[in-house]
Amino acid sequence: MNHLTWVELNREAYRFNMEHFRKLAGNNRKIMAIIKSNAYGHGLYETALLAQECGNADMLGVYSLQEAKHLYGKGIKLPIFIMGYVMAEEFNDIARHDFSICISSLDQLKAVAETIGTKTLKIHLKFDTGLRRLGFLPEETQELLAWLSEHENFRVEGIFSHFANIEDTVSHDFAKEQRDTFEKMCAPFMKKYNPLRHIACSAAGLLFPDTYFEMIRSGISMYGMWPSKETLITSLKSNMAGELKPVLSWKTRIAQVKDVKPGDTVGYGRSHAITRPGRIAIIPVGYNDGYCRKYSNSAKVIVRGIEAPVIGRICMNMSMIDVSHIKDASREDEVILIGSCGNSSVTADFLAGISDTINYEVTTRISPFIPRVIV
Ligand SMILES: *Cc1c(COP(=O)(O)O)cnc(C)c1O
Secondary structure (H helix, E strand, C coil): CCCCCEEEECHHHHHHHHHHHHHHHCCCCEEEEECHHHHHCCCHHHHHHHHHHHCCCCEEEECCHHHHHHHHHCCCCCCEEECCCCCHHHHHHHHHHCCEEEECCHHHHHHHHHHHCCCCEEEEEEECCCCCCCCECHHHHHHHHHHHHCCCCEEEEEEECCCCCCCCCCCCHHHHHHHHHHHHHHHHHHHHHCCEEEEECHHHHHHCHHHCCCEEEECHHHHCCCCCHHHHHHHHHCCCCCCCCCCEEEEEECCEEEEECCCCEECHHHCEECCCCEEEEEECCCHHHCCCHHHCCCCEEEECCEEEEEECCCCCCCEEEECCCCCCCCCCCEEEEEEEECCEEECHHHHHHHCCCCHHHHHHCCCCCCCEEEC
């Protein structure tokens, strides 16, 4: 079946990125494929399938219980780790599904213990080493350890933390401090639990082997995107330079082509004026789909291998492009919103530049209603 608007996931690109991480991690460490937020817009289930299929992922990381249950219901077999906060009353459900879950405070732990009674639970303790988001502070770990020693049904499968400033900078002193704090905070737990320690995200995975511990959690780079320009620069200067291949393409089709003449204006607010006789095409994608309104009069797409500028304002469900220079452009022609064809390409980074955000947000915002197709 042909789709009107769809997202393509390139299996070979995913496999390539995953193999790159397996080479970095070696065979003795685990890799957690981070697929929260609809796999950064790539499609939760489809990406879980790819991760499972390629054989290099040991675990899947999601944010919510809903995401975890969706994957479980679809028959995904890889172990699932829930990184976000889940209400204490939901923990019987978690124990039943055998999901691994983040625990970030003693307060939460006590409420969970009350809910699950003597059932066993696989937990990953979240340590706050500097981000000041979820997690135990260094001064809280002693009490935590004491409490856990009296509650044997809580199995400490992992301990993890998250970097605060590893993407936005080429100076990594704070990240190094966090890494060392993490190691110190974990030390008293090692003998009894032998937990999987994990603190490395994509940027750390791409740059600093001494952050790997027993597992790497990688999101953005699995999708073939660099965590930031700074990460790319640091990587190129190091002996760890590697290539990543973008997994996602976003495509739609022309709904109508029409001639326009000088004096015409295009779209809401009449923000684009036609100065020469030409042709425009209307495409059925707008900000509802995650095609950001900031792309108005700024973004570009690819039609028949040729770049075409977005003209006028992005509407809720439609946008207009200038195809005056693409002679044969016709109705139902494929239009590439993100992706490449021949020498033309539109990257998530390019769109992020226009909308003053990061590539993470550009793909994450692609509507979950749009079909994801593995090619
Ligand atoms: C999102 C997230 C990651 C993945 O980060 P990337 O930069 O995409 O690799 C890892 N750990 C936690 C806790 C996260 O929230």
